[in-house]
Amino acid sequence: MAEDWTLEIKPKRRLLDIDLKGIWRYRDLWYMYVKRDFVTVYKQTILGPLWFFIQPIFTTVMYMFVFGGLAGISTDGAPKPLFYLSGIMLWNYFSECFNGASNTFTANAGVFGKIYFPRLIVPLATMTSLLIKLLIQLFLFIAVYLYYLRAGVNLSLNITVLLFPVLVLMLAFHALSWGLIVSSLTSKYRDLKYLVGFGLHLFMYATPIIYPLSVASGKIRAILELNPLTPIFEAVKYSCLGCGSFSWVGLAYSAAVMLVSLFISLIVFNQAERDFLDTV
Amino acid sequence: MSDRIAIQFDHVGKLYRLGLVGTGTLSHDLNRWWQTKILRHEDPYLKVGETNDRAHKGKSDYVWALKDITFDVKEGEVVGIIGKNGAGKSTFLKLLSRVTSPTTGTIRARGKIASLLEVGTGFHREMTGRENIFMNGSILGMTRSEINARLDEIIEFAGIERYIDTPVKRYSSGMTVRLGFSVASFLEPDILVVDEVLAVGDAEFRKKALGKMREVSQCQGRTVLFVSHNMKAVKNLCSRGVVLDNGMITFDGDIDDAVSRYIQFANESNSKPIIKNIRWTKSFLHIDRIEFNGVESDFSVVRSGQRVLPVVIEGSVDVDLNTGLVIIFKNTYDTPLASLEEGEYKGEPLCLKKGAFRVEKKILLPEYIGRGKVSVDILFKLSSEFHMEARQCVTLGVEGGADIFGKPLIMNQRGFLGLETED
Missing domain, CATH: 2.70.50.60 (abc- transporter (atp binding component) like domain)
Structure with missing residues (x-):
């Protein structure tokens, strides 16, 4: 018998075995998942896609009132709406990506239990649809930005703004890899789910979103700089708001953390993908 | 039917842990990790697995849902898998569908496998019938252009033209199932794995579905594995029958023999002297x-x-x-x-x-x-x-x-x- 099997199902697989070919073959499914996210999110609502804007606007106003007004936290001279809006949009993108990825197994147990397709499609699709949402929200940001430019505020827009897509992708992959790790671990032990719920909330305060890094000093600043997301948020603010800081070292550190965690996450995910169904 | 083997099961087994996943699981995991990775011993829990007998409480927490399954399916063969509840049929299908992986042994296959463990997988209540055809179709591995090419046939086969642009949540359960089955029936795999999906819909649709299955298996010459409790359907469609009992193959041969063997088993299990x-x-x-x-x-x-x-x-x-x-x-x-x-x-x-x-x-x-x-x-x-x-x-x-x-x-x-x- 010639050994020309097209498929072998074995108990043990290699540690890192990403089915890139499979993902490409299932690209239409990727597209369908993205489409589904958009088609279904605001079904049976009157305001429909306007909700993309309402949520960040209200949050921004709230932050301006609480952090900017009551707490009096500085924004380093940047206009408060722009400062908070940029932070909120990017943070929402990160946290929604992370949540999406970390629910990969638990939320899709039904489908995963019936049909095989490369499981990575699901978090990748979530990442994509959130990215589109971010792009839509970017229009809101640009509109407010233009308003301030017309009013003659010096926002010191500079060349580093071209790095914006890269920074967003870094954010996405941070979220993806941490989310995948959590997803793989929670498929068996649910404990992490509870930790992650409030952990993410705390983590937001450990990232310079509602405050600029410059307000921190000494030990606290050192701790904040350990956060791999810090350089990303700082660089975004530096590129178009005239506050924040830009550091190649920081970004390199962030990228290194991202690559390592991505590597780990793919191993763990690969492992969990095989037998999550028996444990979920 | 050719002599080429389409699917080969080579000493395939699947071990399951019973009971709840909790703190006890962690200690077992750690123990297993210690024994296999550090001491390089065999997995201690592979030995304690008992054969799968639903009715009797065993001593071990581990159970072989399938044990030492070895058999070949030739290309173009239509095989019925029968057995009572808990005999291992679903595990068998899950392994073949790559939804879960075997504990021991290897499954080898030639060609594209499509498995229908359920109809309408991935349907979203809020999307219309048309959108769901694309969603479900792509989950089953079809590309958008393939679905587009068959869209009209799919809608016609399901017989729900009037509702095709209405969200699925407004469908009756029968209509949902019809839609799901008709998407699946336009798949064109080399190997088709079907679970109990024919037990759906009304009499008219069941007949239609069965006819479609027959067309797929007999006219188009595909390899089909068919799991069902409906002995009439199994006999109708299959030429070969495999009887599973307690995770093991107890009979493999002509479908009529397999069915009467299974019926005998089913009766024996509640018979008395x-x-x-x-x-x-x-x-x-x-x-x-x-x-x-x-x-x-x-x-x-x-x-x-x-x-x-x-x-x-x-x-x-x-x-x-x-x-x-x-x-x-x-x-x-x-x-x-x-x-x-x-x-x-x-x-x-x-x-x-x-x-x-x-x-x-x-x-x-x-x-x-x-x-x-x-x-x-x-x-x-x-x-x-x-x-x-x-x-x-x-x-x-x-x-x-x-x-x-x-x-x-x-x-x-x-x-x-x-x-x-x-x-």
Whole structure:
């Protein structure tokens, strides 16, 4: 018998075995998942896609009132709406990506239990649809930005703004890899789910979103700089708001953390993908 | 059918842990990790797995849902997998669908596998029927252009044109299932794995679905693995049958044999010894054992072509007894079909001497008897005096003369006996 099997199902697989070919073959499914996210999110609502804007606007106003007004936290001279809006949009993108990825197994147990397709499609699709949402929200940001430019505020827009897509992708992959790790671990032990719920909330305060890094000093600043997301948020603010800081070292550190965690996450995910169904 | 093997199961096994996942699991995980990765021992939990028997509580927390499954499926073969609940059928399908991976062994396959463990996987309530066709189709591995090309056929087959642009949440459950099945039926894989999905929809649609399955398996020459409890459908579609029991293959061969084997199993599992069915005996008569059709249990199968039906009765009498062995065959409506009563019409009573006795008779069966269920009364009776009464103490499954005449006679339609003409 010639050994020309097209498929072998074995108990043990290699540690890192990403089915890139499979993902490409299932690209239409990727597209369908993205489409589904958009088609279904605001079904049976009157305001429909306007909700993309309402949520960040209200949050921004709230932050301006609480952090900017009551707490009096500085924004380093940047206009408060722009400062908070940029932070909120990017943070929402990160946290929604992370949540999406970390629910990969638990939320899709039904489908995963019936049909095989490369499981990575699901978090990748979530990442994509959130990215589109971010792009839509970017229009809101640009509109407010233009308003301030017309009013003659010096926002010191500079060349580093071209790095914006890269920074967003870094954010996405941070979220993806941490989310995948959590997803793989929670498929068996649910404990992490509870930790992650409030952990993410705390983590937001450990990232310079509602405050600029410059307000921190000494030990606290050192701790904040350990956060791999810090350089990303700082660089975004530096590129178009005239506050924040830009550091190649920081970004390199962030990228290194991202690559390592991505590597780990793919191993763990690969492992969990095989037998999550028996444990979920 | 070619001689190429489409699917090969090579000593495949699947171990499951029972009970809840909790703190205990962590200690087992750590122990396993310590034993296999650090000490390089064998996985300690692989050894303790017990065979899968749903009804009896075992000692071990680990159970082999499938154990040592080895068999080949040739290209173009249509195989029915049958077995009672918990026999391992679903695990079998899950392994083949790559939804979960085996604990031991290897499965090899040639060609594209599509598995239908469910219809309408990935349907989203808020999306319209049309959108869901694309969603479900792409989950099943079709590309958008493939779906586009068949969209009209899919909608037509489902028979829900009017609702196609309405969200699925407004559909009746039957309509949802129709839509799901019709997407799946336009898949074109080399190997199709189907679970119980035909048990859906109304009678009209079931017929349509079955027809589609037949078209796929017989006309298009695909390899099909079909799991079902619907014996009629299995017999209709498949040429080969595999019976699973407690995670092991207990029979592999012709589908008709497999089905009757399975039915026998199903009945055996709740059968009991015939002597338990004795209603009463005279106080001086004791029955220890009755063997009917070669078995002591109250269900057995009369095979196609079987001409002799042995009966053995053992017991003892406290006095000398003249009685007669009476055996009456009745159909499911309790109408007598045939009887053995040699004491009466042949004048050959049974003379039991005081002490132990053993009565052994061989009943001659006509060649062409109907297929169906027969219940049997066994009595000790002479004239009008009864000595032992065991009404409906045995159920016989009669296969009928399918092997000899090509087609069985159905008892409930044509009676117990098929007549023949002089040559």
